[in-house]
Amino acid sequence: MLYHDRHEAGGELAKLLHEYQDKPDVLVLALPRGGLPVASAIADELRAPLDVLVVRKLGLPWQPELAAGAIAPGGIIVRNPQVAALFQNLDKTLEQVAARELLELKRRENLYRAGRPALDVRNRTVILVDDGIATGSTMEAAVRAMRALQARSVVVAVPVAPPETVEMLSRCADRVVCPHQPEPFVAVGRWYEEFPQLADEEVIAILAQDRLAVQPASSDKRRAQ
Numbered sequence: 436m437l438y439h440d441r442h443e444a445g446g447e448l449a450k451l452l453h454e455y456q457d458k459p460d461v462l463v464l465a466l467p468r469g470g471l472p473v474a475s476a477i478a479d480e481l482r483a484p485l486d487v488l489v490v491r492k493l494g495l496p497w498q499p500e501l502a503a504g505a506i507a508p509g510g511i512i513v514r515n516p517q518v519a520a521l522f523q524n525l526d527k528t529l530e531q532v533a534a535r536e537l538l539e540l541k542r543r544e545n546l547y548r549a550g551r552p553a554l555d556v557r558n559r560t561v562i563l564v565d566d567g568i569a570t571g572s573t574m575e576a577a578v579r580a581m582r583a584l585q586a587r588s589v590v591v592a593v594p595v596a597p598p599e600t601v602e603m604l605s606r607c608a609d610r611v612v613c614p615h616q617p618e619p620f621v622a623v624g625r626w627y628e629e630f631p632q633l634a635d636e637e638v639i640a641i642l643a644q645d646r647l648a649v650q651p652a653s654s655d656k657r658r659a660q
Contacts, residue, residue: 436595436614436615436617436626437626437627437628438594438595438626438627438628439627439628439629440472440627440628440629440630441469441472441473441476441566441627441630442472442473442475442476443476444473444476444566444594444595444627445472445473445474445475445476445477445564445594446476446480447594447614448473448476448477448564448592448593448594448612448614449476449477449479449480449481451592451612451614452477452480452481452562452590452592452612453481455481455483455560455562455590456480456481456482456483457481457482458481458483458560460558460559460560460587461481461483461559461560461561461562462483462484462485462486462554462556462559462560462561462562463477463478463481463483463484463485463486463561463562463564464485464486464487464488464554464556464561464562464563464564464577464581465485465486465487465488465564465565466487466488466489466490466563466564466565466573466574466577467487467489467543467547467633467638468632468633468634468635468637468638469565469566469567469623469632469633470564470565470566471487471633471637471638471641471642472566472633472641473564473565473566473593473594474562474564475641475645477562477564477592478645479648481562483562484554485642485645486553486554486642487544487547487548487638487642488507488508488563488577488580488581489508489540489543489544489547490505490506490507490508490540490573490574490576490577490580491505491506491536491537491539491540491573492504492505492536492572492573493505493506493512493529493532493533493536493572494532495518495528495529495532496528496531496532501518502515502518502569502570502572502573503515503518503519503525503528503529503532503572504518504525504529504533504572504576505572505573505575505576505577506533506536506537506540506576507540507576507577507579507580508540508544508553508580509580509583509584510537511576511579511580511583512529512533512576513572513575513576513579514526514529514572515570515572517570543635546635546639547635547638547639547642549639556581556584556585556586557584557585557586557587558585558586558587559586559587559588560586560587560588560589560590561581561586561588561589561590562590562591562592563577563578563581563589563590563591563592563608564592564593565593566593566594566623566627566630567593567594567595567596567623567624567626568593568595568596568597568600568601568604568613568623569596569597569600569620569622569623570600571596571600571603571604574591574593574604575603575604575607578591578604578607578608579607588609588610589608589609589610590608590609590610590611590612591604591608591610591611591612591613592611592612592613593611593612593613594613594614594615594626595613595614595615595616595617595620595623595626596613596615596616596620597616597617597618597620598616598618601613601616
């Protein structure tokens with residue numbers, strides 16, 4: 436299965452999330468940058484509020500592309516157990532990386548929200564969306580962040596991920612929706628015809644467009660919670 440682009444992938448996911456449509460307690464949170472076009476398509480179809488949840492991957496200092504863990508709002512840190520098994524002092528190794536990525540996390544939150552507070556997830560059903568998952572460390576950190584903020588239910592929705600990652604996330608999330616679980620996985624971009632990198636400006640534009648589309652107290656439009 437190949438998705439044409441992230442928007443099409445979001446449309447396919449939305450079909451599998453139909454039961455959440457027009458539910459006043461449902462929120463859709465995107466992991467930016469790549470998860471936002473997917474999440475926007477889902478939020479449009481479900482008529483649910485859309486926001487971002489900034490989570491940062493923690494790479495090793497000498498191999499930054501390797502996902503050794505992830506950090507989420509509130510200082511929540513998740514370690515990749517496969518990497519941790521190879522390094523006895525992984526926590527110490529990641530200290531400086533985590534400090535740097537926390538600064539970037541806060542920068543992006545401030546930039547994307549432009550002073551708006553994050554949506555309140557307490558006692559809500561939160562649908563966490565990304566454009567795909569490889570190791571799962573970043574999404575696991577996102578799920579843990581939602582638990583810490585007292586979300587009632589956490590649903591992970593992604594277009595593509597390896598089966599072992601889906602199984603791992605099923606142990607921490609209440610539900611995982613992933614229609615395409617290929618083996619071998621290779622990489623997220625392998626399963627898209629168009630997979631451009633998104634800039635911060637594009638994230639801001641999508642969120643601004645979404646806010647303009649929201650009309651409160653309307654039964655046929657997305658509810659602003």
